[in-house]
Amino acid sequence: MKKNLITSLLFFVFLSQMVAGDISIFDGIKLPYFVYLKKDKYTQVAYFKYDDKSNYSVGYNGSGYSVLTTDLYERDDVLYVEFIKIWNGAEEISKTDRRKIYKYCVALPRQTIMKREEVFGIEPVFIAEDTRGGVPGVVTSLFVSNSIVSVRNAPSENGKELFGLIKGSIFELKDIVCSSKEIWIKLSIPGKGVGYIPFSCLAADWQILKSNLPSKD
Known part of the structure; x- marks a missing residue:
């Protein structure tokens, strides 16, 4: 599967x-x-x-x-x-x-x-x-969630919940945006759709080194 x-x-x-x-x-x-x-x-x-x-x-x-x-x-x-x-x-x-x-x-x-x-x-x-040991040598935009999280229709905690992810869910990263001073990932999963989760839900241990993203608010 x-x-x-x-x-x-x-x-x-x-x-x-x-x-x-x-x-x-x-x-x-x-x-x-x-x-x-x-x-x-x-x-x-x-x-x-x-x-x-x-x-x-x-x-x-x-x-x-x-x-x-x-x-x-x-x-x-x-x-x-x-x-x-x-x-x-x-x-x-x-x-x-x-x-x-x-x-x-x-x-x-x-x-x-x-x-x-x-x-x-x-x-x-x-x-x-990221820290070492993620997916070395694989050139792809596929990533993994680090926890249970709701995928929303907008980059906001007030956005409508579209579907949920379990820990270890695989998705394609589509974009990174800033909204309400928080960094969000736009993702896509075939058969489920497109939505947003907080950047903090990205496995394994990503650290933001620079963020001058314009706010989407």
Whole structure:
């Protein structure tokens, strides 16, 4: 049973491109659009590719990471690309390495898109790391709950309960958001649906190192 659930979730991981809403910032711009998102001249964080409103993605030219596109929207002639990058222990450098979750929110002004310029200075707005012994060497967005918890329809304790998880439940991480000064995980389980649980319910022993997430309140 659990093996079948893992197989189903893995299927969704590799089909995780999103469908955009009304994105008009690319009007008059030759497609496809492709840009590298970099920390500095030598360090690539990810790349962003946009073919059309139903075909775009964030990816990474390297091994050991899962990259999840979480949101794409435009505001005041700026395109915002939000994504999560997960390192699960593959190709570890030392025994002290920890699994990590990073979230990024990248702003791409229309002028930058038109000139097809590379984007530098990309830093995560959220960083969390696990203790050793989680799921080393598995490149996936699958995670496990550490307790009995209610999955809610919104990132709030007042959100409607959709279904429950038992300790050890496997789910796909879809996003990380901040609401009411608390960090929440958006998750998905085939056959049950999509909802939110507190970040503190994530196994095994994750610690938040940085959180500049905008509040969803």
